[in-house]
Amino acid sequence: MSSNFTTKLSLRSLRLQATGACRPLTAAQRRRFFFNSFSRSPKPAEHADWSPATHGPFRPTKAQEQLQEQLRQPQEQEHLVHDASNIGQLDGHPAKSIAISIDGDPKVFDAVFLRDSCTCPRCMDPDSKNKLFQTCDIPEDLEGSCKTVVDEEKGLSVELEWKTDVKGYGPDHRTRHSVDWLRRAFNTEVGIRSSVRHDDRVFWDKNKIEKNNKWLDYDAYMSQDETLFDALTHLNRYGLLFIRNVPESEESVVSLASRIGTLKDTFYGRTWDVRSKPKAENIAYTPDYLGLHMDLLYTSNPPHLQFLHSLRSRTPGGESFFSDSFAAAHQLQRQSPSHFRTLCTFPVTYHYHHPNFHYHFTRPVIDLFPYPKYSEPTNLAIRRINWSPPFQAPFEARIGSSNSTALRSFVAASHAYEKLLSAEENLHEYRLNEGECVIFDNRRVLHARRAFDATKGERWLKGAYVDDDVFFSKLRVLQEKFEGSWVADGVVRHAVR
Structure with missing residues (x-):
């Protein structure tokens, strides 16, 4: 046989x-x-x-x-x-x-x-x-x-x-x-x-996020799994969440992040302070205007979540504002598929080059999921966005040395994209008060800050990061607990014996 x-x-x-x-x-x-x-x-x-x-x-x-x-x-x-x-x-x-x-x-x-x-x-x-x-x-x-x-x-x-x-x-x-x-x-x-992905993400503009934005109480977030599940589900969908009534302590941001899992330790430290100081090693540590950006794109695995807890907010100015980079990418694709394709393929280098630290990484602005159906960049299976102009290094590929027009095409595409990102109708602006914390998806939601007058008061935020593996691990645990299913690789898996 x-x-x-x-x-x-x-x-x-x-x-x-x-x-x-x-x-x-x-x-x-x-x-x-x-x-x-x-x-x-x-x-x-x-x-x-x-x-x-x-x-x-x-x-x-x-x-x-x-x-x-x-x-x-x-x-x-x-x-x-x-x-x-x-x-x-x-x-x-x-x-x-x-x-x-x-x-x-x-x-x-x-x-x-x-x-x-x-x-x-x-x-x-x-x-x-x-x-x-x-x-x-x-x-x-x-x-x-x-x-x-x-x-x-x-x-x-x-x-x-x-x-x-x-x-x-x-x-x-x-x-x-x-x-x-x-x-x-x-x-x-x-x-x-x-190649059909399950995706709960909701793309937003100013009106939609102001209507659907979520504020949660610190004590409920820290003590109730139902509230934590609500928080992580909202973060996964919108990429932006606010916590109120946070205790006035430098350890509060650790507690908030640890509720999800292990904090990401970087060369900035396990936590870090955003406050004005002389000879700052980062533009965020100055009172100057800081444009829309993401953090640590010069590393191989930038953090997924960023936490910013306001401990002092006593200066004129310093308002924070946020933009949904995914929504802007979808707008760009509808307006100009060629610009969208350029941002999916053109390599942009980011760096942090100082005497004691030298980080260096190259990636396109728009990163798609690596499935055969998504090999054509007009299919909008966006995995993450990489946009951080303050930390760009000099371009290293396609710089025009071989009569290539790729760099000029990138400049045109990035100009069109930035106009969408910073359009008033796409920005959510909010000035964090003391005792409030914002949590946002660092690989999707761009953040920025207006200039402030450091001579007329103190502005002090305590920050922390959480990696994507940690976030999705906790989200799946809670999904399985409360919904009897969990999601990975864009596919829903029902809990079974």
Whole structure:
């Protein structure tokens, strides 16, 4: 018998309840699976697309449809089952591909995937959840066969037995996967391959953010997971959030950031002070006007969230304002696809070059998700924006030395983009009062500050950063807790056993 045969598992008619330890199906149940799989009545919805012009003057009878279905199924499943003796068997011949019936349809899984995903205590440490073997340990000629069981913890499941298993695993080793988990695995793969992203982000202008902006109380944010989930969900959608009634302490910003996770420690320190001082190493530490920008674009992984807690706000001026760079990018694409394409491709260098620190990184202004469908920059799958004029270095590529017009094209595109970013209708302006903290997405929402008179009072903000991994980790934990699902790579994954 060839090793390329596929095991077909039909779960369509299973209506068992878990009664303790998992148990195999009876012979009668196995026979019922086989006959129910191949002799079902057509559903009313199957007539929905019938028309005399397309299908002839007579609607087929149920008996005729059943016959057509029986004739059609072997053709549809030819790539799943290669031998008549293997059709419908729950304990079929070992195979490299295994077809499992999910919601009435056969879904094909590579035996390597099913083996690699094993979560038994011999394959995954129950406490750390770390794998105890390597994917490269799986033999290339791995084959598996399966049967249906009802697991007391996972419910309806598939139990797999392996031929030529990983070295060190004996013939008694079994792998179990719940049908719910297999459904999610299949749907996740389809979602990733489809290149259609789940995206909750809301693009805003001045009117929309002033209508939908969110203010939360410090104590509720610090003590209630529901409030924290509300905060992170809003940050993920709008990129901007305000906290009021923050205690007057230099450690308050640490508490706010630590509520999400570990702070990002940079050469500025774990926290840092935004206040005017002589011979400042950063323009933010002066009273001068500071234009729209993002922080630390000269590093390989700039921070995701930025926290600014106002401890002193006693000077004239110094108002903060914010702009949604994603919304402006969408506007730019509608106005000039060529400018948008230029900002997706032209390399801009950022740096922080001082006696004790030398950071240097090059990236385009608009960074798209790296999926095949998004290789064309007019498809607006924006991952993040990189815009920080105060920290730009001299250009290093396409500087015109080879009669290239790329630099001139970039200047024109960046000029058009900056006009949108700084347009009055796109700016949200607010002067932080003492005891207030703003949190914003540093990879999306640009921030700026008007000049202030440092001789007439004190302006002091305490700042901190949180990385993207930390933010999305906490968001997924809370999504799974409150919504029973979580999002990664633009695909929703439902919580399963």
